[in-house]
Every structure is written in structure tokens, then in C-alpha cells.
Amino acid sequence: MQSASDSEQTSSEVTNERALAILDAAEEMLEAEGVEALSARAIAQRAGVAKGLVFYYFGSTQELFERVLERYYERHKASLERAFASEGDTRGRLHRVVDEYLDFMEENVTYARIVQQQIASAGPHMGLVTRHLRQVLAMTRTMLVGITPSRGPRSAEHFHISLSAVVINYFTYGPVLLGEDALDRRALDERRAHVHWVVDTWLDGLEHHR
């Protein structure tokens, strides 16, 4: 096989066994220790592999990190598309999207953290993150067409930012403001009810405004 570092460019799969081990190790460390604990040495050790192999397969730690982000995003996208494709009126579909979004975040709090962190710090992976987030925005936009005006303070863009803020920030701010049990089952269900209430209130407000 060729040195893998130049054999793929976009979001193609990592097939090689060792490369996958490295990728998994990186993701595990990210979940367990946080992004600042990541280093080629530590990842290699966790994967049971020599440090050089990280660079052999991924070229640089940055590229490795991007592959981890890609994997997260693929799951995120698949999860949302499922909900977007569902049947019913906009209100019902929107509730399903929100549920899917919340489900995903429950199981991937780390993803929420990384994205917020990258955005807030203008980190080195902004290009990737930008591309991803804009695709999600595009989904929301097509879904809200006909419901929201195309410009102004009630445009789909504003709702998208607000809604994803309401969803995502709970997972980062919640534990800080309410204590660690903010991510308990009970608390999460309560938050879910809150988000659904927010969605309904907004939709009512939008209808009323027309």
C-alpha cells in the first residue's frame, strides 16, 4: 500500500487497521481527557503503536484531528437527515429534528464541546467546522421556507442560530449552572420539554405574525 497520507483528500473512510486504531484512540482520548491532553505521543501510546505511525498515516496531528471531526460530523449529519426526511407537517417534523438533535448531543457531548471550542477560539479547524455547520443551516433553511420570511429578524437564519443555541448550550452551560446532574436522565427530559415548548411558542408566534 502507498503511504496513506496522500491517498485520500475529502471525507473518505479509513480502512487500514492500524490507522483505525489510531483514529479510535484519538477519539477516546478526546472524550476522556479533553482536547488539550491530545498529543501524537499520547495517542500513539493509547493505540499501542509507535509515534511515527501517526504521521505516516495522517501526515500531522491536525489532519488526524480533522478526521476525528469528520467522523463525528458524519454521524451528526446522518442523525439529522433521518429526521428531516420524516413525514408530516412542518411542526411535527421540526419537533422530530429537535428530538434527534437532542438525542445526538446526549450521546456526543464531546462533539458539542469541540465544536463550541473551535468556534469560540477560532481554532485551526474552522474551515471544516464552517463547512459542516453551514450544511446543517441549509437543512433548516429548506425546512422553514414558507414559514419564516426570507429576510429580517424572523428569518430562518436567526431561528437556526437561536434554536441550535438553545439545544447545544444546555450541554455545555447546564452542568456549570445547575451542577453535574444537569445531564441526568430526569434533567435531560425536562430540558427536552423546555425545547419543545420553545419551538411551539416560536411557531405560534410566527403564525400569529403572518
Add this chain to the structure above:
Amino acid sequence: MQSASDSEQTSSEVTNERALAILDAAEEMLEAEGVEALSARAIAQRAGVAKGLVFYYFGSTQELFERVLERYYERHKASLERAFASEGDTRGRLHRVVDEYLDFMEENVTYARIVQQQIASAGPHMGLVTRHLRQVLAMTRTMLVGITPSRGPRSAEHFHISLSAVVINYFTYGPVLLGEDALDRRALDERRAHVHWVVDTWLDGLEHHR
């Protein structure tokens, strides 16, 4: 004068001229280069001072960073308290709080970034950030008493998280999703209108629910 590193503990002022220069330099660098560019060397150079002085006055780079955070927070708090203290009914006061919040964020985007970053990365200054954010939550809570139920999905806690999410995230996600001009005067005014609409819709919904 005593070695300043142990002369103060909480949020007391930095009076010394050189210490202030260092503090200002740190804040400037934070605004200009981002948090990862911060280093004792770089800050000292920008302040026109030897590196050792940073440790002489602040003990460690961590403590220096905390002082920068403190200063931001003092301004934030002062800004919000002004609005909370205003006259009128809850709706009017809430709009004033939101306006003040938006004004503050416009002028201190860096603060928004740092806080989000610390929270998202469980950074080394979580204790400080937690203390600050909880004080702000306490303000919101007292303001919404009688309007929101004390528990459940429409509690003041949920609204606080949602509202501050809607306010703050625009400054971090906006430029990513809508392009750099998301922070233009025009775009910011539009966002302001959106946030006010959100507040009104929520208050209407809350009244309707009682």
C-alpha cells in the same frame, strides 16, 4: 512594597503601574491574537517588561489570566446590574437587560469567546467562570420570580440558559454561519430585533400558560 503575588486574594484592584501594564498587555493580546497565543514571554514583550516580572506580580500565567477574566466580569456585572435596577414592569426590564447584554457583547466579543471556550473545554478556570455565571443566573432568577414556575421545563433556569444562549451564540456562531459581516451594525440591529421578538414571544407564551 511587598511582593505583590500574595498581597491580594479575591477581586481586588491592581494598582501598581507595571502590573497594570502587564494586565493590559495580556488583554490586548487576547483580543488580537487569541488565547493560544498567550505566553508569559509574549505578554512581557508587549508590555515592554522582562518576563520575570509577570511572575513577580502575578505568580503564574494562570493567575494573570484569572485577573484578566475578573476585569471582564466586573464590567459585565456592572452593565447587567444597571439594567436590572431599572424601573418598570418585568417585560420592560427584561428588554433592557437584553439590550444591555447585547451592548456588552458587541463591545466584548472576546469575553464571549473566552467564556464559551473555557466552558466547552473544561479549561483550568472553570471555578472562576462558574462563580461568575451563577451570579448572573441569580439575577435572572430574582427577576423572573412570579412569572415562571419555580420548577419544571418553564423554570427561570431554563429560560436563563436559553436566553443567554440566544444572545451569546450569535457572536460566536454568527460570523461562521453568515460570514464576517454578521457583526456589522446592520446585522447586529437585526439580531437585536430578533432577540426582542424571542423575549416577547416567550413572555406571551408564559402568560398564556398561567
Add this chain to the structure above:
DNA sequence: TTTGCATTTGACCGCTCGGTCAAAACCCTG
């Protein structure tokens, strides 16, 4: 002027980082 303390300096230490690379190990084919 001398003494003593507070302030200021920057060379220096130990450490970790990302990344390189020559050599070793592995593996398939002739």
C-alpha cells in the same frame, strides 16, 4: 556615602511538543 530593601532583569532549567528519518521488521513475489 553607605546600607538595606523593593524592584527588575534575562540567562537558565527541565519538560513537552510536533515532526523527521535512518534503520529495522515485515511480507510478498520470483
Add this chain to the structure above:
DNA sequence: CAGGGTTTTGACCGAGCGGTCAAATGCAAA
């Protein structure tokens, strides 16, 4: 078995980091 490409290793490099500290400087009181 021999040869040759691929994969894997880990010592090594230069750079930057936070932090220390002995020495230099400034300064005010005796």
C-alpha cells in the same frame, strides 16, 4: 532463498513553554 517494496519503530531535533533565581538596578532612609 533472495530481493524489493511497504510498514513500523523510536532516537533525535529544534522550538516554545512555564517557572526560577542570582545578579543588577533603583531608591530612600540613616
